[in-house]
Amino acid sequence: MTVQNLSNPTTSGPIAEPPKPQKPYKSPVEDINEDNLVVSEPAHAAAGLTGVAVAFQRGLQQGGVTRTVRSMFRINQRDGFDCPGCAWPEPQGKRKPAEFCENGAKAFAEENTKRRADRDFWATYSIEDLRDKTEYWLGQQGRITEPMIIRPGETHYSPIPWQEAFDLIGERIRATTPDRTVYYTSGRTANETAFLYQLFARSVGTNNLPDCSNMCHESSGSAMNPTIGVGKGTVTLEDIHNAKLVFVVGQNPGTNHPRMLSALDECRKNGGKVVAVNPLPEAGLLNFKDPQTPEGLIGKGAKISDEFLQIKVGGDLALFQAFGHLLLAYEDAAPGTIVDREFVETRTEHFEAYREARKHIDWDETERATGLTRDEIAKVARMLADSDATIICWALGVTQQPHSVDTLREFINILLLQGNFGKPGAGACPVRGHSNVQGDRTMGIWEKPAPWLLDAIDKEFGITSPREHGYDSTECIEAFEQDEIDVFVSMGGNFALANAETERLEAGMQRAGLTVHVSTKPNRSHVVHGKTSLILPTLGRTDIDDKHPGGVQVLSVEDSMSMVHTTQGRLKPVSEHLLSEPVIIARMAEATFGPDHVINWREMGEDYDVIRDRISRTLPGFEDFNRRVRQRNGFQLPSPPRDTRTFATPTQRAQFTVSPLEYLDAPEGYLILQTMRSHDQYNTTFYGLDDRYRGIKNGRRVVLVHPDDLAELGFKDRDMVNVVSVFRGEERRADAFRLVSYPTARGCAAAYFPEANALVHRDLKARESNTPGFKAITVRFEPVDAPQMS
Numbered sequence: 001m002t003v004q005n006l007s008n009p010t011t012s013g014p015i016a017e018p019p020k021p022q023k024p025y026k027s028p029v030e031d032i033n034e035d036n037l038v039v040s041e042p043a044h045a046a047a048g049l050t051g052v053a054v055a056f057q058r059g060l061q062q063g064g065v066t067r068t069v070r071s072m073f074r075i076n077q078r079d080g081f082d083c084p085g086c087a088w089p090e091p092q093g094k095r096k097p098a099e100f101c102e103n104g105a106k107a108f109a110e111e112n113t114k115r116r117a118d119r120d121f122w123a124t125y126s127i128e129d130l131r132d133k134t135e136y137w138l139g140q141q142g143r144i145t146e147p148m149i150i151r152p153g154e155t156h157y158s159p160i161p162w163q164e165a166f167d168l169i170g171e172r173i174r175a176t177t178p179d180r181t182v183y184y185t186s187g188r189t190a191n192e193t194a195f196l197y198q199l200f201a202r203s204v205g206t207n208n209l210p211d212c213s214n215m216c217h218e219s220s221g222s223a224m225n226p227t228i229g230v231g232k233g234t235v236t237l238e239d240i241h242n243a244k245l246v247f248v249v250g251q252n253p254g255t256n257h258p259r260m261l262s263a264l265d266e267c268r269k270n271g272g273k274v275v276a277v278n279p280l281p282e283a284g285l286l287n288f289k290d291p292q293t294p295e296g297l298i299g300k301g302a303k304i305s306d307e308f309l310q311i312k313v314g315g316d317l318a319l320f321q322a323f324g325h326l327l328l329a330y331e332d333a334a335p336g337t338i339v340d341r342e343f344v345e346t347r348t349e350h351f352e353a354y355r356e357a358r359k360h361i362d363w364d365e366t367e368r369a370t371g372l373t374r375d376e377i378a379k380v381a382r383m384l385a386d387s388d389a390t391i392i393c394w395a396l397g398v399t400q401q402p403h404s405v406d407t408l409r410e411f412i413n414i415l416l417l418q419g420n421f422g423k424p425g426a427g428a429c430p431v432r433g434h435s436n437v438q439g440d441r442t443m444g445i446w447e448k449p450a451p452w453l454l455d456a457i458d459k460e461f462g463i464t465s466p467r468e469h470g471y472d473s474t475e476c477i478e479a480f481e482q483d484e485i486d487v488f489v490s491m492g493g494n495f496a497l498a499n500a501e502t503e504r505l506e507a508g509m510q511r512a513g514l515t516v517h518v519s520t521k522p523n524r525s526h527v528v529h530g531k532t533s534l535i536l537p538t539l540g541r542t543d544i545d546d547k548h549p550g551g552v553q554v555l556s557v558e559d560s561m562s563m564v565h566t567t568q569g570r571l572k573p574v575s576e577h578l579l580s581e582p583v584i585i586a587r588m589a590e591a592t593f594g595p596d597h598v599i600n601w602r603e604m605g606e607d608y609d610v611i612r613d614r615i616s617r618t619l620p621g622f623e624d625f626n627r628r629v630r631q632r633n634g635f636q637l638p639s640p641p642r643d644t645r646t647f648a649t650p651t652q653r654a655q656f657t658v659s660p661l662e663y664l665d666a667p668e669g670y671l672i673l674q675t676m677r678s679h680d681q682y683n684t685t686f687y688g689l690d691d692r693y694r695g696i697k698n699g700r701r702v703v704l705v706h707p708d709d710l711a712e713l714g715f716k717d718r719d720m721v722n723v724v725s726v727f728r729g730e731e732r733r734a735d736a737f738r739l740v741s742y743p744t745a746r747g748c749a750a751a752y753f754p755e756a757n758a759l760v761h762r763d764l765k766a767r768e769s770n771t772p773g774f775k776a777i778t779v780r781f782e783p784v785d786a787p788q789m790s
């Protein structure tokens with residue numbers, strides 16, 4: 001295998017002395033100084049010229065002029081790379097010269113950086129030093145350039161040749177039992193990589209395949225699979241353009257899915273209406289300045305939402321139950337005008353139970369749960385009644401709470417009531433996060449695999465996959481703590497920092513025998529590592545993958561609307577020692593199973609067409625994968641609700657469901673805290689310190705609180721506090737945050753992910769999906785004696 005000679009010949013074996021840097025290493029950035037926090041008025045519109053300017057500036061800082069200009073125009077182009085920014089689909093046919101998005105460009109600039117966390121970096125800083133740094137500082141050091149290892153008793157990571165690293169992994173996996181090994185996946189992982197990775201885990205003999213989806217949209221799948229027979233969205237981009245009414249619930253598209261704003265704008269231009277449901281008046285939900293048009297660059301911008309329901313955190317279940325109540329009341333008043341009877345009778349079940357349950361409503365409690373008035377709710381219920389093509393879009397604002405699955409089932413009820421499946425402009429639209437998180441699940445990254453999937457894998461590859469379910473990401477916290485994990489492999493991501501219960505998880509991870517991090521940049525998980533730890537540096541989306549006998553390789557991804565298409569990097573990698581993810585997996589597998597294994601790993605690492613051929617024989621919807629993925633725009637995976645108004649549930653009918661009312665009610669003196677992303681971060685990677693739309697700059701340890709709540713709790717704007725969460729009588733703490741007076745809904749607060757993750761108890765999670773309750777934290781504030789800010 002040609003990739004074999006990528007082994008780095010210049011490094012040594014175990015060392016006693018800390019390595020010495022060959023040349024002095026200097027960090028390109030200062031770490032965050034929270035005293036420099038600047039707070040200004042929140043913005044009322046997203047994107048526009050500032051966005052373009054910021055994106056190019058970041059690109060130039062990280063990558064230099066040529067790399068920036070050459071590559072920014074290849075984002076989301078037919079022969080270019082898929083934007084690593086988010087999973088929103090690209091418009092087809094009339095694709096603009098560059099579907100430009102500020103945050104997509106920043107994601108790209110981060111990866112495309114010329115900064116290097118090379119061996120001098122690792123020799124300069126000890127683990128103790130690195131543990132004191134913020135994630136911002138760690139990530140800004142740039143791309144990792146060669147495999148690194150730290151062994152028990154050592155203070156620094158030092159280089160290790162690739163083959164030695166693979167041999168060590170193989171040895172450790174063989175030395176333990178399969179159920180004591182875990183394989184985590186972050187959602188940037190491409191289809192072919194994901195397929196190979198799950199095959200590796202199952203060949204070892206475990207379904208321990210936790211993924212970032214467990215912390216993200218797992219609740220969406222848990223609600224949708226049993227009710228409509230699929231765990232994915234049922235709309236296309238065209239549907240968004242043609243809908244009469246689009247809900248955007250619990251989502252901040254101006255920051256996290258900026259290209260979605262173009263689609264909402266188009267929907268409104270076609271006469272559709274948009275309703276935003278959010279505790280925060282997010283800039284992108286209010287107005288949008290389309291950077292693709294001259295007016296958008298300099299003008300005032302277009303309105304995005306026709307109605308904005310400023311809901312209390314956790315109030316969405318109550319809101320959609322109220323919608324159901326009102327729609328049924330309108331139907332009673334004018335039979336045959338609201339409910340799509342033909343659809344309900346022929347395609348669904350349990351409507352009568354639903355109707356019965358929604359007959360009565362306690363308006364006082366509904367108003368308390370939602371923080372909205374009956375009139376505000378009725379106004380939007382009327383819009384629903386008047387629409388014959390409604391789409392509900394949602395994201396994390398409704399997936400990370402104890403009652404999330406109930407909330408999402410209530411969304412499905414509302415859509416079913418009016419027959420909003422399988423017709424133009426209608427359907428369910430969970431808006432995914434990581435650019436290939438949906439594809440990873442399609443490829444079998446799932447700790448609770450369906451039996452048919454394992455049967456198909458076993459038939460194609462001649463292995464016997466284990467049937468027992470594995471750990472999800474939440475269960476791993478406890479498994480680490482109980483010493484039940486010997487080997488933890490991480491395909492991308494930053495498991496320690498992204499998950500709940502930061503302190504206990506970090507302590508737990510350090511008890512594992514071996515942690516393996518396939519990464520592009522330094523992160524927190526690398527420095528709260530297992531007893532022995534490997535960092536394996538890999539190619540990113542934008543890097544060319546050409547060290548193969550057959551030349552350049554392409555990968556593929558699936559977006560939020562089930563479109564599968566290719567992605568291909570063009571840039572010269574920052575180091576000649578990087579390996580692609582499929583090659584890393586193939587070589588780990590070869591080192592684990594030896595060259596005579598029933599699966600020919602080497603062949604798949606060399607030629608991704610071979611992986612695709614085998615996927616096409618294993619997974620439905622991927623027939624003729626190699627040819628179809630190379631067509632213009634790729635291909636769309638089938639969806640029974642969308643394509644044929646059919647539902648692959650046990651009875652072949654969609655299910656109405658009945659859930660009791662539930663919401664988050666903070667006791668006296670407490671607020672409900674949600675955690676969210678700033679405009680200048682990608683999950684645990686911080687691009688910079690400017691949450692521009694919310695007016696928060698140069699600092700991240702802030703808690704946004706309504707001015708009246710601040711006054712009621714006896715605090716002032718900019719007071720320094722420690723945040724204390726309570727869950728089942730247990731407390732968790734996160735120290736030294738500034739309170740910021742902010743127009744959020746009453747009774748709620750907001751802080752940034754991941755600074756606030758330490759507050760999330762591991763049992764605070766969504767029932768049924770196990771997703772951490774990142775948007776459901778009961779907190780109080782303790783005053784800290786600190787100098788007041790000017």
Ligand SMILES: Nc1nc2c(c(=O)[nH]1)N[C@H]1C(S)=C(S)[C@@H](COP(=O)(O)OP(=O)(O)OC[C@H]3O[C@@H](n4cnc5c(=O)[nH]c(N)nc54)[C@H](O)[C@@H]3O)O[C@H]1N2
Pocket residue numbers: 085086087103216249250251252253255256257277278279280282311312313314315316395396397398432433434674675676677678679681682683775
């Ligand atoms: N630039 C950038 N893009 C990204 C990411 C990134 O970090 N940076 N992350 C990617 C990933 S992995 C994901 S999953 C997505 C995340 O995309 P989002 O879901 O938009 O991410 P969050 O920042 O968590 O925002 C959640 C929104 O829900 C609102 N919210 C909080 N609680 C509630 C509630 O109880 N009810 C309602 N109705 N709303 C609520 C918050 O005010 C906020 O506007 O974005 C993806 N895209």
Ligand SMILES: Nc1nc2c(c(=O)[nH]1)N[C@H]1C(S)=C(S)[C@@H](COP(=O)(O)OP(=O)(O)OC[C@H]3O[C@@H](n4cnc5c(=O)[nH]c(N)nc54)[C@H](O)[C@@H]3O)O[C@H]1N2
Pocket residue numbers: 139185186187188212213215216217396433434491492493494495497498499518519520521522523538539540541581675676677682683684685752753754756757774
């Ligand atoms: N409090 C709170 N916590 C949350 C959330 C929240 O809303 N609130 N959201 C949750 C959600 S939605 C998600 S998806 C998770 C995210 O969890 P993860 O996906 O685990 O975290 P990321 O921060 O996206 O991972 C960043 C790291 O990925 C590596 N990386 C980047 N690109 C590549 C690549 O191409 N290949 C490889 N191998 N590595 C790469 C880099 O080393 C980088 O440090 O966090 C969850 N945690």
Ligand SMILES: [Mo]
Pocket residue numbers: 212215216217432433434
């Ligand atoms: Mo996510």
